[in-house]
Every structure is written in C-alpha cells, then in structure tokens.
Amino acid sequence: MTIVGHILDVSAAVLAFFIVSCFLKGRLSAVQKLYLSSAAFLLVWLMAIIGMEHTKKVGIWQVLDAITCACSALLIMTILMISLIFTKNLVKVPRNYWLLYLLPALSSLIVFTNPLHHLFYRRFSIYASEVRFGPLFIISGLQYYIYSLFVLIIMIRFGLKSRVRRVWGQVGLFIGGLLVPLFTNLLATLKVVNLPISATPLAFLVTIICHGIAVYYFNFLNIKPAALENMVDNISEGYAILSADSCIIYSNTAFEEIFGDKYHMRINSYLNRIVEELEDRKKDVIYNLLNFFDVCKQSVNIISYEQAILCEEGKFYYSVELTPILVKHRLAGVLAMFRDVTKLKEEMRRKQQNLSRAMERERLISLGQMIGSISHNLKTPIMAVSGDVALLEDLVREYKDSIGDQDVTVEDHKEIADEMSGWLQRIKECCAYMSDIITTVKGMAANLSTSSEGEFTIDELIKRVQMFLKGKLGKNGCRLIVSNELPEGNVIHGDINNMVQVINNLIDNACDAMEGRGGEIKLRAFRTEHSICMMVRDQGCGIPNDVKEKLFRSMYTTKGTKGTGLGLYSSAEIIRARFGGKIWVEDNEDGGASFFVELPDEERG
Incomplete structure (x- = not known):
C-alpha cells in the first residue's frame, strides 16, 4: 500500500x-x-x-x-x-x-x-x-x-x-x-x-x-448558548434542566458537586426514582423539588422556595427557582436554579438583631422625648396658672382688707368676686388644656392614628393661643398681630388641642428668636385653592439653609441647652398624622422667618 x-x-x-x-x-x-x-x-x-x-x-x-x-x-x-x-x-x-x-x-x-x-x-x-x-x-x-x-x-x-x-x-x-x-x-x-x-x-x-x-x-x-450558560452560572451556584417527566437532562458542575453524589441527582436520572434510593433524612430535598416541579408545570409560572441542606460542614440554605421552558407554547421542561443564601440569611439575622437593639434604644430615646415634650408643652399653662394664682392672692388680700370698710360697697364686693371667678375660670381652662395635652401625648405613644376628632374655628384657636401665651409675649416685649382672612363659619376638622400645641410652639419659638429686642409676631390665617394655611411670621435673625433641613427632625434645636428639639418635631408629626397636612419654613426678605402650616380644605375637596 x-x-x-x-x-x-x-x-x-x-x-x-x-x-x-x-x-x-x-x-x-x-x-x-x-x-x-x-x-x-x-x-x-x-x-x-x-x-x-x-x-x-x-x-x-x-x-x-x-x-x-x-x-x-x-x-x-x-x-x-x-x-x-x-x-x-x-x-x-x-x-x-x-x-x-x-x-x-x-x-x-x-x-x-x-x-x-x-x-x-x-x-x-x-x-x-x-x-x-x-x-x-x-x-x-x-x-x-x-x-x-x-x-x-x-x-x-x-x-x-x-x-x-x-x-x-x-x-x-x-x-x-x-x-x-x-x-x-x-x-x-x-x-x-x-x-x-x-x-x-x-x-x-x-x-x-x-x-x-x-x-x-x-x-x-x-457563542449564544455559551453566553446563556455563563449567564445562568453567574446568577446561580448550580442549575439543572429537567424534562417534562422529571428527568435531569443537563446540569452544571456546581450542581453535580452539591447534589450529584449526596443526593444521586445525576444526568439521565429521574427524580421519582432517586427518592426511592435515598435515606430518609435526605428525601425531603427531592420531595420538595418534585412538589414544586409539579406546581411549576401546572401553573406554567416561575416558582421559588427555600431549601435547607444538612452537611458535615453545617446547615446550608438554598433559594430554589423553577422556571418553565416553553417550546412553541408547549412545556418542554423546567430550569431549576439553586442559589446559596446561607450568608445572606446569616446577614439578615445579624441585621435583625441589630435592628432589635436599635429599636430598643429608639424606644428609650422616644420615652425621653415624650417626657421632654410634655414638659415643653405644659410649661406655658403652668406659668399661666401660677400667674393667675398670684393675681387671685392679691384679690384675696384686697377682699380681706375691704372687710369692715364703709367705702367698699356691695357692688365692689361683687366686682371682686366676678374678677376672682374669671381668674378661676382661666385656671380651669389651663388645667383642662394640660389634661388634654397629657391625654394626647399618651395617645400618640399608644397609637398615632387615634385622636379625638372634632371641629373648631380659627377664632376659637386664636382665643386659646392668646390666653396661653399672654405672659410669654409680655415678658419678651412681643406683640401678637392676628389676621383671620377665612370666611366666617369656616371650620377645621380635628382636635383643637393638637392645633393649639402646634401654634403655641411656633409663637413660643418666635418669642425666643426676638428675645431682648421685642417686636411684632404676625399670625395670619388664609385660604388657597385647595387648602387652609396659617402663617407665623417673626422679626428675628432668620434661619440658615443648613438648619432648615434639620429643624423638623427629632432632637434638633438651635437654642443650645435651653431647647430640647422636640417642639417643631412634635408639631410636624401632629400636622402630618393628625391633620394630613404639612409644615415648612421660609426666610423673610426683610429679616426673620415665616413658618407655614397647610391643611387640606375638606369643604372644597
């Protein structure tokens, strides 16, 4: 050859x-x-x-x-x-x-x-x-x-x-x-x-x-099949392709290393036959895969579940995703992708523990904030009651001195009695307000969604605000200018005590901003197209831009040791949660700042 x-x-x-x-x-x-x-x-x-x-x-x-x-x-x-x-x-x-x-x-x-x-x-x-x-x-x-x-x-x-x-x-x-x-x-x-x-x-x-x-x-x-195979490899540790009759027709190396020898899941093997060969403690892996495989076939939808696997190294968790494979609108098989989520679960457990600790710390901080808020909001009525008591003591002394005085007539006694009754009525209103404050704060702590609903007018609101802040305004040399531009009979839905707390906080802060020099504080109520607005305008030094972003956050104050940072924070929470509105601040062109409270006008929708 x-x-x-x-x-x-x-x-x-x-x-x-x-x-x-x-x-x-x-x-x-x-x-x-x-x-x-x-x-x-x-x-x-x-x-x-x-x-x-x-x-x-x-x-x-x-x-x-x-x-x-x-x-x-x-x-x-x-x-x-x-x-x-x-x-x-x-x-x-x-x-x-x-x-x-x-x-x-x-x-x-x-x-x-x-x-x-x-x-x-x-x-x-x-x-x-x-x-x-x-x-x-x-x-x-x-x-x-x-x-x-x-x-x-x-x-x-x-x-x-x-x-x-x-x-x-x-x-x-x-x-x-x-x-x-x-x-x-x-x-x-x-x-x-x-x-x-x-x-x-x-x-x-x-x-x-x-x-x-x-x-x-x-x-x-x-290149295309190789690219698809690489893509599946990247999104899962192991995967297997199952035919419609639960036969493993292909699997990658990672799947074979994890399940091949331990669970007898090899190419050309059927899941329902594999389960008969396994020991009892390993059968749940195949049973779960078979059950969700049937669900995937019947629903023709992606099915996901989590599988725990015991190994010599410890317990591992896998996220299993079954995706139906359709050829000409007919189910040809299922792609089973296994992703190791053990580290993810451990990380989630650590985060949960850290979250629990953080929530406990937050609970303690909130408790302190609530105590500070109660103190902050009760200070004004307590001072008002203290002032009223001092005036009543003066009237009592005056009344004692008038006993037996021939120049003091019955009308004078009645006038003194009426004046005492007026101050007592003011003390009763302050006590009722303090009781409402405590009830409101308690309700906020228990459930922010609960509130004593009602209706009130701006005139009623202004009357209470003027009563509570009369002493503070006079002490700081400030004068409250009120402008009510709302139509007569226009009501606001909600708890008047909550709104008094908010407006009091804003005017109280305005007084502090003008401490030592005094001036006018304007309280204006007006209506826009779909809302009711209230504005508190002061003649203070204004607020820097970096501070504006933090003003309504908890525990932030510009008053140093004199403030708690709770006034504006609690005000913003009340307006948002109780009235469905919002609160913000703007600088005035001629100096000072204006705080706005916007409430939805339910009468206009």
Missing part, C-alpha cells in the same frame, strides 16, 4: 472517531450539527477514495466517483450554511435555508444517473487521459468555486463589520481552512501540478481541522 493510502486510512479513522465522540457528547447547537455534517461528508468522500484505491473495476469506480462528486458538492454547501448561521448568530437553521441544498442534490443525482444521459461524463474511465467530461462537469466545478467565493465574501464582510481583533483571528481561521482546498483545486483544474484524486479530500481535512478548532476550541460559532 502507498504512503497516500496509509494517510487516507489514518485520516478516515481519526475523522470517524472525532465525529462519533462529538455526537456522544450531545447538546449540539445548529452550527455544531452542520460542522459535524461537513465532517461526515468528508469521511464518506475519503472512504470512497480508499475504495477506489483498492479496486480497478469500472462499474464500482463509477459509483465511487459519483459519491465523491456528491460529497464535494454537499460539503461546500454545508460550509456555506455554517458561514450564514455564524454571521447571523442564529440558534437554529431557518427552513428556507435548506432550499440551498436543492442544486447540489440535483447535480449529485445527475452524477449517479450519468450513464442514462452522459451529462457529467461523455466517457468515463479509470484512466484520466481517457475521460471525456460533459457540460454538467463544468457547471459543477463553477458551482464549487462560486460557493467558496460566497463563503469568503460573507466572512470578510463580517470581520470588517465587527472590527474586533479577536473576531478577525476567528474569521482568519475559518477562511484559511477553506483556502487550502480552494488553491488545491485551482492547481488541479489549471493542471499546474499533476495531483492525485485524493489531494482534494486531504486538503479539505485541513479545512475540517481549522473549523473544528473554531467550533470546539475557540467556541465562537456557539
């Missing part, structure tokens, strides 16, 4: 082994199937050449020669199909693409039936000098060069369009593999070199090797 014969035998054997091993791996993409088809066509071509080397019978030679012609035509067409699928990044071959095989199939049929019409060979012989070619031979040869040219153009255009160095290397590998048989055929056709009939298939062996490196080593012809 010649050296060429040995090369043909070895090449055919290696190629056959490669094709079989690739098919046994399974999970072939469209491009991989086409590539292995081209390798199969070359293998048949080589087998036909080997057969021609071992026989001299004209009839057998003619059949084997027809096989080589058919394989050549189908091989180059398959390479063209690979280039189209690759450059268009298609997952599967479109149906209309298969029509490209009509011409090669027809020419192959004509070659096999050549003795009936002599379109391919006018005269066939095993000796090249005696062969006379027909018209179809020329067309078939041109067909080969045209298809090869199309492949080169398609790949070069793709490389120019992508402008990526790595892609150019891949395209160069693909084109270089095709140029070897193309130049070999050109040399044979032009009779530049006298080559044997085995030269072309051996040249195509270089093509198959180059394209094989591209398909299986660089994997650029299978």
